[in-house]
Amino acid sequence: MAGTTTTTGRGPGKDEGRRKTREEPHARLEERTRLELYELAGELGIAGRGDMTKSELIEAIRRR
Numbered sequence: 740m741a742g743t744t745t746t747t748g749r750g751p752g753k754d755e756g757r758r759k760t761r762e763e764p765h766a767r768l769e770e771r772t773r774l775e776l777y778e779l780a781g782e783l784g785i786a787g788r789g790d791m792t793k794s795e796l797i798e799a800i801r802r803r
Contacts, residue, residue, distance in 0.1 A: 768797045776800065 768776065776796040780788040783803045788796060 768800060 771779075773793040773796065776793060777788055777791075780791070780796050780800055783800060785796075785799045785803065788799070791799065
C-alpha cells in the first residue's frame, strides 16, 4: 500500500495536547497547577504560601 499512512488510533502522544506552562511563562495563572503557583509564589517571596489554596495563590501573585 504505497503512499498510504496508518495510525494507531491511540490519540495524541504522551505530551501532545497538554499545555506546558514551564515553557510558556505567560500562561494564565488559572491554567497553572497549584504546585506551579506555589513555586512562583516562592520566587516572589510570598510568605504563607504553603497554607494557600490555588485561588489564594493567584490573588497573592497578582498583588505583587
